[in-house]
Amino acid sequence: MPLTKELAAEYLLQMYQIRAFEEQAEKSYMTGKIHGTMHLSIGQEASAVGSISTLEPTDYIIGHHRGHGLCISKGADLNLMMAEFYGKANGYCRGRGGSMHIADVSGGNLGANGVVGGGLPLAVGVGIGLKAQKENRVLLAFFGDGAASTGAFHESMILAGLFQVPVVFICENNQYAMSFPAHKWMDSENLAARGELYGMPGVSTDGNDLLSVQKVVQQAVDRARAGKGPALIVNDTYRWRGHSKSDRNRYRTQEEIDAWKARDPILKFREVIQQKKLITEEEADQIKEQSYADIEAARQFAEASPEPAVETLEEGVYAPW
């Protein structure tokens, strides 16, 4: 679709909201307001927004443990999302899921997953269901480079190719699985090349360039919606922060991190749309401020929200309840 002023502003806002959400998440954690762990997607904003901007509201996504950005791109309510991150009763999962499991089934977000690769078999099944339901919906299934090494990936790709499900598999290759460097066993081209062997197109792209991500994903989404089956896309990108709070960054150099920071997906997109005169410096700054304000509001909402009542502990294990 053509990049209008409105869309350009919308994408920029979403990317800044993701960045702001992650920065707030880190602060909340550092100040002891959150226990547990979290996985920040700072540096991967273009992959999330570029991919999900191709969907209709009625379409689906399945995320992964580094999924805050995916939720926001899918249109999550920032308050309910932050409330869930805080483990509050009015969060998306009533405080049961937290950072790693934020989901909004009715909103088409089938959830993040704590098991690496765990969402891929689910994606095949969602695809089988979508085919049967004949409403021309599609699913974007996100996973990391680490997930690509799991048996779940192989079995899921085979089944997806076999049943020609309307699912676009998107690998966010941020170069590492915790400390394990993807290049030790594959790179984005190598991974994308497997698509053909699994019976679907495979393509890798610059995951820090929102427009190039959007272009390849749009093609795959259109194909899937037209009943032409699945596709495998690899967004080549990088996470700026450590894997999680336990990460001491022993496995990579500051030079490498800086080099990728110099390729900030948000600034890159800003430049493009400013050059194209789709937005002014001032408007862009306002959007940035706006997004940080939105997140600050979400933080206040979350912190003011109630804890789940202990008596409700066993609710939701079985249906009905």
Added chain:
Amino acid sequence: MPLTKELAAEYLLQMYQIRAFEEQAEKSYMTGKIHGTMHLSIGQEASAVGSISTLEPTDYIIGHHRGHGLCISKGADLNLMMAEFYGKANGYCRGRGGSMHIADVSGGNLGANGVVGGGLPLAVGVGIGLKAQKENRVLLAFFGDGAASTGAFHESMILAGLFQVPVVFICENNQYAMSFPAHKWMDSENLAARGELYGMPGVSTDGNDLLSVQKVVQQAVDRARAGKGPALIVNDTYRWRGHSKSDRNRYRTQEEIDAWKARDPILKFREVIQQKKLITEEEADQIKEQSYADIEAARQFAEASPEPAVETLEEGVYAPW
């Protein structure tokens, strides 16, 4: 290695012994002397003998559920093997394993496996051990086209490529996993092409041609022994019999079966060596008779052998015992 008279006779003998063993196994089953099930490798003899003829006696193999031929090629004692098939106390596994689990660890046969793909992760570990032990031994790890669709295959190939283990992975693609046709998701070329992506050479060959199998496997074995890492080989072949005794052959046509029978790996090899004057018609016939006599002797040995004593049931669960 050059094909001498002796070797030609040896290979022919082994192939006939395999054929004879399988035919006897079928008879024994039909006459109710065996309970349980079995998987016959008639039609795949060249894949077993051609592959394993490249090994030193100190090398290893890991087999699969359709593994009788692999055991014989690795030099199994036909009596002990038949005794195990009969579940007798003096069989290779003291009657505990039976058709699907015949192993001879001290003889380098690390066993068949009842779990499809179950031997592949083991193969990676054997390779890691062989590397550490520095005795220049290699392992041939056999699996079927069905095993190639398992997550175990994907994870094992990645680990094998990563650690550059001295293991040659040999897929015996007999076109079906029970009733599931391999062509629905891959063919031998497609599968072999994955080798490169996993960091090892991949090649497919005519699995019914002993000499072409031997040629490609020999190259891979030499590479592995030289410390140059693993390889993936696909032997394109066919099983003449049903998957197991429960098979009603609904999923394939008699024409297809007949077409493959016309490509009998044993007759093919006989023709070649007779043309090359490495053997005479009479000698070949004698070898055939010999092999059937060997198997008949094994049958008699097995049937005359004792059942395991019930008091020994719990022996061998834990070491030591």
Added chain:
Amino acid sequence: MVREITYLEAVREAMTQEMERDERVFLIGEDVGEYGGAFQVSYGMLEQFGPDRILDTPITELGLTGAATGAALIGMRPIAEIMFMDFMTLASEQLVNQAAKLRFMFGGNATVPMVLRTPAGSGTGAAEHHSQSFENWFVHVPGLKVVMPTTPYDVKGLLIESIRDDNPVVFIEHKLLYKTKGEVPEEPYTIPLGKADIKREGSDLTIVATSVMVKKSLEAADQLAQEGIEVEVVDPRTLRPLDTETIVQSVKKTGKVLIVHEAVKTGGFGGELAAVIAESEAFGYLEAPILRLAGCEVPIPYNRELEYHSVPQVENIIEKARAIVQLKL
């Protein structure tokens, strides 16, 4: 008189009638189509329902189990078949971490209506990798329901109920029961999950048994009756949720209990049963220790004799039951 069909036919009839009634129901598994399933359970269903509802997969236990889970998550009602229970080990991640937990993890805002069917058990000479029973693994997982039927009648009613249940249900069949016959009404009917069935009434001893061991216990009970020992045989039918009430009442009545299952004794479901009884009001009524008769501490061997002796048989049940009743322990 009601028509008789086999346990296997009852499984097929339940699946077929539900697929005719509800188009969201489909079957997915290895060789469930043309082949008809390794045990011919789904034979003929491909012809009736076509490849869009009878999905043949390559060998992908983890993948197909997750596929069923994902389809259920968006409103389908899948039945997945794992060819042998031994391979549930490969499926367990998606079953335990995804199917069982998605609803709770998402705050109750997801529903996962699916059935995972699999045949367990020894006695077919299939050896270590095709003979296991470890139902207690799944009894240990909140979010799952576990059903283990014994008769063709129970199979049909419980499987239809399981398909209509809005939770993931592990439905464990037994290879040795597939060919057994029993009276089964032709029209669809349901049996509630969580209700035990007293398969035989008795006053001297309660035997709580599962799956094929119910059949063996009933045979044992008949022979014991000739000695004047009246055994009550309780079949939980559903292992999770468990009908504790029926079990406890029976033990209060008889004062003696023997637990029988095929799975290995240590760590098995018999421990749960013993604990449930020992912590209940039945404790005060116990006249003898709570005994378990279960599989030996071995993998299932190939040899027919060894295989036979690695799990409880009728004669073992008789002996143990007699010992308890006569308090000769």
Added chain:
Amino acid sequence: MVREITYLEAVREAMTQEMERDERVFLIGEDVGEYGGAFQVSYGMLEQFGPDRILDTPITELGLTGAATGAALIGMRPIAEIMFMDFMTLASEQLVNQAAKLRFMFGGNATVPMVLRTPAGSGTGAAEHHSQSFENWFVHVPGLKVVMPTTPYDVKGLLIESIRDDNPVVFIEHKLLYKTKGEVPEEPYTIPLGKADIKREGSDLTIVATSVMVKKSLEAADQLAQEGIEVEVVDPRTLRPLDTETIVQSVKKTGKVLIVHEAVKTGGFGGELAAVIAESEAFGYLEAPILRLAGCEVPIPYNRELEYHSVPQVENIIEKARAIVQLKL
């Protein structure tokens, strides 16, 4: 006085000393190298032993578990690490069907000396997929041994013993215990598998607890002592093989027993313990029902409060123990 180190350091020291002693021993797992393991257990070992003995793998639980098994099959003595017990679901096929059965299946002509280490348990806010305990799955598998240590001293002795054992051993650590300190001799030593340890003597009640619940039970026991209730705390340490003797003797002495573990109650190891006691001679000495205090029937939720209340805490143990002793049930 003996040096104090943490539980985590004890794990590292045991692995390090065995790797120095026996070059067949190596460590394989995800991020066990440069990263030092998700919990820093193997920190520094890559530097000492190099990449040929500290093998970093991609995310391949099934593959790396099978790799350890295969290496053991030809004479190596691998230690495999599964980063969180929750992912043992993915590793279970190779562990249960291969590692546990190869020896028996091959007629006793194979040996599989390996250790599979993994941290279990909740309390870190890691939610449903990083908090589970299901040790009873592996207790249920003949061919495996299962160890679940509580103190740094036990960790070192049991882990060295496990590495030297010729069978596959599942060694289950607890995240909340990693930072706890205790006296640990510097030189290598072993503690036999299958020997329980009486962590506290008492005459009024026997508590049989595992892993972190031993620690909580000891805290509870101290407080109960102030009320004049003397609790005996038995730590099996090894779950398979189980030291039934020590447990039975303790119950015979106190006449009352409470079983405490973190894993979900239904289908858990507590059932096995209850059954072992109920079928033993201790049965005749019981003055109260055998009670279990264990995890609630829920996946472990993220919220701190909910997480806290989903597993037994000191106050719950005190309450339950008091009720049993005072026979207020």
